[in-house]
Amino acid sequence: MASIPKIGVVSLGCPKNSYDTERILTQLRAEGYLISSSYQDADVVVVNTCGFIDAAVEESLDAIGEALAENGKVIVTGCLGAKGDVVREAHPSVLAVTGPHAAEEVMAAVHAQLPKPHDPYTDLIPAQGVRLTPKHYAWLKISEGCNHRCTFCIIPSLRGDLVSRPVGEVMTEAEALVKSGVKELLVISQDTSAYGVDVKYRTGFWNGRPLKTRMTELVSALGDLGAWVRLHYVYPYPHVDEAIPLMQEGKVLPYLDIPFQHASPRILKLMKRPAAAEKTLDRIKSWREACPDLTLRSTFIVGFPGENEAEFEELLDFLDEAQLDRVGCFAYSPIESATANELPDQVPEEVKEERRARFMEKQAEISARRLEQKIGHEMTVLVDEIDDEGDAVARSPGDAPEIDGVVFVEDAEDLEAGDFVKVRITDATDHDLWAEKV
Numbered sequence: 001m002a003s004i005p006k007i008g009v010v011s012l013g014c015p016k017n018s019y020d021t022e023r024i025l026t027q028l029r030a031e032g033y034l035i036s037s038s039y040q041d042a043d044v045v046v047v048n049t050c051g052f053i054d055a056a057v058e059e060s061l062d063a064i065g066e067a068l069a070e071n072g073k074v075i076v077t078g079c080l081g082a083k084g085d086v087v088r089e090a091h092p093s094v095l096a097v098t099g100p101h102a103a104e105e106v107m108a109a110v111h112a113q114l115p116k117p118h119d120p121y122t123d124l125i126p127a128q129g130v131r132l133t134p135k136h137y138a139w140l141k142i143s144e145g146c147n148h149r150c151t152f153c154i155i156p157s158l159r160g161d162l163v164s165r166p167v168g169e170v171m172t173e174a175e176a177l178v179k180s181g182v183k184e185l186l187v188i189s190q191d192t193s194a195y196g197v198d199v200k201y202r203t204g205f206w207n208g209r210p211l212k213t214r215m216t217e218l219v220s221a222l223g224d225l226g227a228w229v230r231l232h233y234v235y236p237y238p239h240v241d242e243a244i245p246l247m248q249e250g251k252v253l254p255y256l257d258i259p260f261q262h263a264s265p266r267i268l269k270l271m272k273r274p275a276a277a278e279k280t281l282d283r284i285k286s287w288r289e290a291c292p293d294l295t296l297r298s299t300f301i302v303g304f305p306g307e308n309e310a311e312f313e314e315l316l317d318f319l320d321e322a323q324l325d326r327v328g329c330f331a332y333s334p335i336e337s338a339t340a341n342e343l344p345d346q347v348p349e350e351v352k353e354e355r356r357a358r359f360m361e362k363q364a365e366i367s368a369r370r371l372e373q374k375i376g377h378e379m380t381v382l383v384d385e386i387d388d389e390g391d392a393v394a395r396s397p398g399d400a401p402e403i404d405g406v407v408f409v410e411d412a413e414d415l416e417a418g419d420f421v422k423v424r425i426t427d428a429t430d431h432d433l434w435a436e437k438v
Contacts, residue, residue: 005114006034008042008071010063011132013050015188015232017078018132019141021048023103024077025132031107031116039070044095044113046106049087051080051158053333061090068093075109077102082158083336100159101144134384136418137184137228137401138177142170142218146190147197148235150261151272151340152301152332155190164196167204167213174222183382183418184228186400187219193237216242223251228382230400232257236283248291253397256287257297263318264311267304270343281321295398297326302359303352304332305343312355316362325370326404327363331356368430371405375425378438381407383419394421396433405432412437 007028011021024046025035036042045067049060060080067074068091075096076087082099096109133139145160146153174185189195196202196213203210211217216239222229229252234240236258247254260280262268288294302312319327331352334341381394384401392412399405409415409423423435 004032004034005043006036006041007110007114008036008039008045008067010045010047010067012048012060012063013052013056013078015139015186016141016190017048017050017100019139019188020078020101020103022132022139023101024048024106027103027107028110033110033114033116039067042071042073044073044075044110045071046075046077046110049076049078049080051078051083051086052154053335055333056080057083057086057336061087064091064094073113075106075113077106079158133401134417135181136382136384137186138182140170140174140177140185140187140222141165141189142187142192142195143189143198147194148191149272151270151343152304152335152338154335154338157337159190162191162194162198164198164213167196167211167218168206170218171206171211171221174225178225178227181418182227183420184230184401185222185225186230186232187222188232190233191235192231192233193235193240215239216246219243219252220246228253228397230255232400234258236260236280241283241287244287244290244294247294254291254294255297255398255400256294257400260298261301262304262307262311263315264307267307267311270306271301271304271340281318284322293397295325296322297328297400297404298324299328299330300359301330301332302355303347305340305347306345307332307347307355312358316359319359319362319366323366323370324363325367325398327367328403329356329359329363364430368428371428371430371433374433375428378422378424380420380422381409381435383409383412383415383417383421385417386412386415392421394423394435407433407435409435409437 009025011018047064047067050056057080064074064076074094076094077098079100080087081097087094087097095113098105143162143164145162146155147162193215195215195218199213201212201214203212211221219229223246234256246252261271261273379396381396383392383394385393387393390413392409392415394407394409396407415421422438424438425433425435427434
């Protein structure tokens with residue numbers, strides 16, 4: 001009897017890439033292939049790449065090179081595959097190159113090297129598919145691509161314009177995940193609040209129930225499944241306000257991940273982002289009045305071409321006013337083919353790094369104050385793991401996995417990953433919380 005082919009898989013980049021890798025893994029297992037945990041045991045290696053910034057391109061090319069050196073048979077997919085001949089020029093011996101969200105093309109390349117095995121026993125996979133995340137949380141991608149043309153970003157050229165998944169398909173996948181034991185659904189896309197724009201918010205169906213292809217209706221339905229629902233990559237469109245009552249009601253976690261990117265109207269205009277920092281502050285205030293437990297996460301770019309010291313100070317003032325809970329900051333990095341590369345008055349590298357350090361110092365103070373206010377409060381947390389000392393590493397409603405902080409819970413030997421537990425906060429730093437079981 002011929003041995004069953006084994007496929008090695010390397011996944012790089014963002015959660016959207018991880019989701020694409022899960023789809024490839026699911027299809028591989030559905031067709032009877034085995035998944036190898038080492039280069040040596042694999043008959044072919046699939047490398048899912050990131051190509052967003054120069055550092056990611058370098059990491060992806062290095063990963064391809066390592067797979068070629070260790071195995072020799074490599075199929076490349078992902079965002080780097082959409083950047084012309086970059087992969088072929090660096091590694092001409094790869095077997096095939098595809099762009100992102102290209103599971104069918106990847107499978108065709110696998111089939112060309114290793115014909116699909118025919119075994120009814122290995123063709124069986126769980127309804128929720130094969131996932132890279134722990135059993136108790138999962139990424140749920142609701143759309144692909146983006147209609148924005150931000151000058152610092154090349155996502156539309158890599159992943160195309162917005163394409164929303166059918167709402168019934170999203171809900172069926174989410175329901176299968178929850179039935180499999182998933183306790184938290186992390187909703188992702190390039191632009192979550194634009195869900196359904198491309199299909200004019202048409203009505204779809206789930207379990208015979210009409211459901212509009214729109215963020216508000218989707219997340220409300222997700223909230224009926226009994227799991228935590230966390231929203232990522234939300235642009236502050238007007239209808240985002242409709243999600244706040246759902247958070248106050250407890251149907252959706254009181255958490256918004258909104259990439260504001262800057263506060264200076266002129267810099268936002270150069271970025272081709274909505275330039276209304278004043279209205280943003282007003283909306284943040286109204287959101288918190290309606291939902292006091294709301295956690296706001298955002299990302300910013302400092303050192304964007306043309307940014308002067310006064311505009312950077314404007315950004316620091318915005319932080320003081322907005323009092324955001326979780327913040328990431330990047331020094332502007334030129335990306336090949338991004339239109340921002342052609343803007344005048346590029347900021348020197350040392351100035352970028354100096355501003356990034358000042359930004360993060362300011363935000364650390366804000367974050368520490370906001371977390372300190374939680375001391376003495378009770379909350380429900382989700383356990384991710386139990387460490388060697390019997391303490392739990394958990395997350396509050398304000399903490400996304402692999403991105404935000406954690407809650408350390410003492411004396412948690414009786415708990416396990418995926419458990420919800422009520423705790424009282426006893427201590428805080430500028431990033432994490434400590435707690436005891438109630």
